[in-house]
């Protein structure tokens with residue numbers, strides 16, 4: 001990988017190392033399942049061997065007889081627990097132990113609890129069940145599924161964006177393209193396994209669980225257990241990757257809490273990799289039909305995007321990405337539709353960059369096809385259809401530097417050296433292909449709260465119950481406080497990951513840096529204001545009589561424009577305090593009036609993207625080089641180049657890591673990842689990291705990330721657009737486009753593996 005040191009530029013923060021870097025690399029950082037507890041018992045899940053039917057009987061005696069086994073929780077043991085609600089806090093309404101219906105492969109049928117993990121594992125293996133089996137429907141094309149319009153059947157798809165008369169415009173278009181595309185089921189597989197640890201002290205419950213939404217989990221669990229949320233504390237100091245899978249809670253949490261209450265001792269259940277494939281959510285497979293009409297010189301006159309997504313029988317889930325694809329370029333007339341297909345699978349959920357990752361693949365592939373058909377450079381085609389107002393509602397973008405991203409990335413990639421003829425570039429046995437695509441992600445923001453304490457000695461403490469899912473939120477929140485309080489980054493401590501702290505929104509939709517930093521900024525500004533008031537009010541002080549708005553905090557002192565200053569300890573003396581603590585609530589424009597109250601209750605409402613007076617999106621352009629062995633069709637990716645414009649970058653080092661991770665995952669979505677479902681049984685075939693392909697170091701060579709300076713004061717107070725999900729959008733299409741360039745073969749179904757290149 002290329003390793004140029006990140007340099008701060010205009011509107012780009014210092015590349016300080018992560019605040020928790022040392023703890024992480026030394027293994028001292030405590031993840032939820034690492035936290036030691038006395039008298040801890042261990043739980044292991046038992047899951048179904050069928051995808052659809054009923055548990056006729058379950059035999060638990062052999063498990064109970066294993067030495068060390070303490071309890072088995074199964075049917076009949078969850079009386080008094082309410083079924084989950086299908087919303088943003090629970091991924092499913094499925095209540096696995098409430099009735100004997102089996103609705104998906106690997107559904108929880110029991111939890112075995114023992115003195116040791118080994119005893120629990122042995123006993124879990126001894127649980128047997130007999131089933132009444134019904135024939136399941138496995139996927140989008142299986143018989144027995146039910147198809148519904150997403151709009152009207154799921155709150156997640158509010159619109160099928162359209163504009164003008166698509167049919168007429170498409171009919172009369174001089175050039176036309178119509179093609180179908182598919183993306184597969186994918187499973188999140190964060191390196192930190194899923195786990196729940198439940199510990200009761202009287203009626204007080206503490207849950208240690210990696211989650212992207214501490215308050216969301218607390219609120220939903222309180223609802224299920226029918227207890228006051230104030231009696232639940234959720235703790236997750238670090239989360240080892242979430243990518244959406246740890247956003248909503250799963251049925252496991254309540255089951256483990258019940259087990260701990262029955263035994264009156266703490267119970268920890270770490271879900272093994274294989275069981276995670278079926279007890280956690282996943283990214284649904286999708287089908288798309290794209291139609292594009294254009295003039296011979298590449299001006300698009302009509303665009304339609306029809307899609308189908310898989311969901312479960314019991315929950316109508318959809319991600320609905322036409323909200324973004326229909327707004328991306330100047331299309332003329334636009335039509336779109338999303339349907340959901342109900343099958344015998346668990347309910348899907350968000351997975352990094354929903355919905356753009358699966359929905360941009362067909363659009364960015366189709367644009368490449370259109371460019372080839374018209375003999376126009378694919379970058380030029382996008383330039384000819386670039387816009388400053390989105391075509392559905394005619395809203396201006398707060399900022400949009402898509403073509404600047406293309407220009408920067410194209411230059412770094414040396415795109416001009418490309419020979420556009422497919423199969424024309426070759427290095428010995430290797431066919432060389434290059435391709436590009438657009439990255440886009442809506443800028444989201446949500447209500448957030450924070451508490452900041454500044455002490456007389458210039459040390460600060462920042463507290464907010466955000467979740468450190470690996471993005472570096474602790475670090476950037478600390479940077480924001482250091483900047484606003486005029487102290488060194490080393491003087492800031494940041495506490496997160498605990499519902500004892502003031503609430504922050506779900507770490508999802510790339511909102512956290514914008515939302516949490518805006519709350520921290522607000523709390524710091526209150527501290528500044530109190531310090532400035534004290535400095536000007538003190539008659540004997542050097543700043544007496546100055547106007548507070550002319551003051552600043554720098555290097556541990558309140559300073560005036562004329563250079564007069566007062567050291568913090570003296571200002572604190574004037575205040576008569578040893579510390580100042582301020583709590584602030586950030587409520588973004590367009591958020592509901594109840595946003596903060598909702599946040600305390602566990603509900604985060606993300607706003608942004610196409611909603612509001614202006615459209616808010618981050619953009620990028622990605623270029624990929626593939627090399628395909630002419631004899632074996634082995635596919636290699638020597639180069640990935642991405643340029644991104646995403647507002648203020650709080651920390652160029654952590655941001656670069658995010659963008660690299662994103663583009664690498666995007667490449668993986670193009671070439672490697674798919675969860676294989678057996679059509680006959682609707683069961684998951686590849687259930688570990690040996691069979692579920694993810695990239696290893698050898699799959700990733702040069703990765704170049706360019707961050708364009710972009711100032712956007714309209715998106716939110718922090719000026720941050722968010723970068724957690726941006727970079728893996730479009731990479732899959734850039735890969736497919738590069739494969740076409742190398743081979744002349746257009747593959748419209750992901751992942752692109754060598755076997756697909758062997759056949760004609």
Ligand code: MOS
Pocket residue numbers: 212242243244245247350351352353354507508509510
């Ligand atoms: Mo992300 S899929 O919004 O956690």
